[in-house]
Amino acid sequence: xxxxxxxxxDSARTLVMGVVNVTPDSFSDGGRLTSVAAVAHALKLLxxxxxxxxxxxxxxxxxxxxxxVEEELARVMPVIEGVRQRxxxxxxxxxxxxEVARASFAAGxxxxxxxxxxxxxxxxxxxxxxxxxxxxxxMAGEPRTMQxxxxxxxxxxxxxxxxxxxxxxxxxxxxxxxxxxxxxxxxFGKTLAHNLALxxxxxRIESETGLPVVFGASRKRFVYAIDEAGKEAGDRIGxxxxxxxxxxxxxxxxxxxxxxxxxxxxxxxxxxxKAP
Ligand code: 8Y4
Numbered sequence: 001x002x003x004x005x006x007x008x009x010d011s012a013r014t015l016v017m018g019v020v021n022v023t024p025d026s027f028s029d030g031g032r033l034t035s036v037a038a039v040a041h042a043l044k045l046l047x048x049x050x051x052x053x054x055x056x057x058x059x060x061x062x063x064x065x066x067x068x069v070e071e072e073l074a075r076v077m078p079v080i081e082g083v084r085q086r087x088x089x090x091x092x093x094x095x096x097x098x099e100v101a102r103a104s105f106a107a108g109x110x111x112x113x114x115x116x117x118x119x120x121x122x123x124x125x126x127x128x129x130x131x132x133x134x135x136x137x138x139m140a141g142e143p144r145t146m147q148x149x150x151x152x153x154x155x156x157x158x159x160x161x162x163x164x165x166x167x168x169x170x171x172x173x174x175x176x177x178x179x180x181x182x183x184x185x186x187x188f189g190k191t192l193a194h195n196l197a198l199x200x201x202x203x204r205i206e207s208e209t210g211l212p213v214v215f216g217a218s219r220k221r222f223v224y225a226i227d228e229a230g231k232e233a234g235d236r237i238g239x240x241x242x243x244x245x246x247x248x249x250x251x252x253x254x255x256x257x258x259x260x261x262x263x264x265x266x267x268x269x270x271x272x273x274k275a276p
Contacts, residue, residue, distance in 0.1 A: 006135045008052070008090070008111060008181065008254065012034075014247075014267050015254035017092065017113075018042070018050030018219065022057045022075040034075070039082035046089050049264035052111065052217070054256055055079055055104075056094030060115050062147040062187070062221070069099050074077075076100065077107055084108030092135070098126035103190050105130050114189065115139050117166040124173035135181045135214050136166045138262045140189025147189065155194045156201040160208045167211060180209040182273065186243075192225040199243065202250035216256035217243035218263075233258075264265075 008015065020042045022034065042053045057075030058067050067075075072095065080091060084107060092111035093104035098120060110132055117136040118124050127134050138159045140146055152158050163182045170180055174222045184198040184205055198205070199217070206213045217223075223239030224230040230239060237259050244255045244263050249271055257263045 009178070013049040013271060014252060016049060016267065017052040017054045017214070017216075017254050017256040018045035018048070018260040018263055019256060019258045020045065020053050020055045020060065020079065021059075022055060022079050023059045025059070030034070035082060037079035038079045039086070042079065042083045045260045046082060046087060048261040050089075050260045052090040052254065053083060053094055054094050054113055055083070055093045055109070056096070056113075057100075058095060060094075060095075060143045060188075062143065064143045066142075066144070069097055072097060072100050073103055080104055080107040083159045092133075096120055096123075100268050101130065102126050103188055105132065105211055111135065113137075115185065118170060118173075119166070124169060124175070127170065128174040130178060131176075133179045133181060134175065135183050136163060136170065136211075137183035137214075138162050138188065143188075148190045150191050150194060152194060155190070155197050156204060159198060160201075160205055163205070163211070167209060180211050181214050182204040182206075183211045183214040183216065186215070186217045187222060189219040191221075192222050195220075195222045199246060199250075201254060202247055206251060212253035213247075213251070214254045214256065215244075215247040215252045217247070218255075218257040220257065237262060245270050 020038055022038045053187045055076055057072045092113040093101055093109040094113045095101055096116040112127060113135045115137045118127055167180050186195050218240045219233040219236045223236035230236040245266055247255055248267055
């Protein structure tokens with residue numbers, strides 16, 4: 001069971017986590033066709049070189065409304081089952097809900113990617129029971145309102161303080177330190193200046209939490225804040241690659257991206273240049 005989880009502990013190169021969104025807006029109809037398309041998309045990401053598939057059924061985009069446990073399970077379970085039937089690749093479940101994480105692991109997911117850092121009721125206990133890697137991400141507030149008025153006195157110190165507090169809570173709940181990963185949560189309750197400060201501070205985040213870092217900047221709005229031609233998410237690939245390479249150079253363990261083929265190629269070239 002832990003062989004999949006080990007993939008997150010392979011520090012030889014920057015791992016690529018490919019995004020598989022299973023929301024009604026991402027694969028048309030919200031029914032069975034959606035699952036088939038999502039599984040096909042996931043398999044394509046593996047062909048493109050993804051190390052981990054990040055499957056999520058709850059939109060966490062700024063302004064997004066919450067979905068019920070039942071709805072989220074209906075979206076993600078067929079996709080996890082379909083992917084697991086066809087590959088041994090590592091699967092992370094992107095959810096804030098302990099019930100969804102537990103069912104996902106039972107269906108073959110190996111990593112819990114929690115943008116809420118195990119703050120939901122019962123989340124710490126379920127993560128301890130699952131005995132697998134957990135990504136603790138920083139988010140200020142909740143998706144619906146987080147971009148309304150982001151404010152920090154010292155964003156880097158506050159994000160590191162939050163991640164350390166969540167890691168402490170996880171350890172106290174019986175989760176192994178080797179299963180913890182830290183993520184600054186680019187775009188989650190942050191202005192452009194906050195996002196840039198956190199990217200510059202990636203080495204500090206790693207050293208001051210003592211945890212391997214997972215980083216997600218792919219197609220996010222900060223790219224548009226820098227380049228006005230990036231209004232649409234699909235027009236932010238160059239900026240996303242720049243951020244992924246900067247993060248790789250800072251030593252992050254994994255990057256979460258939509259454009260897997262482009263990112264894998266960029267990382268391979270970066271690694272070849274860097275090699276002694
Ligand atoms: C366009 C495309 C605009 C995507 C916004 C977005 C992270 C994450 C998300 C992250 C980890 C997103 C689930 C937000 N971001 N998990 N999840 N780290 N660990 N927005 O940065 O992609 S969803």
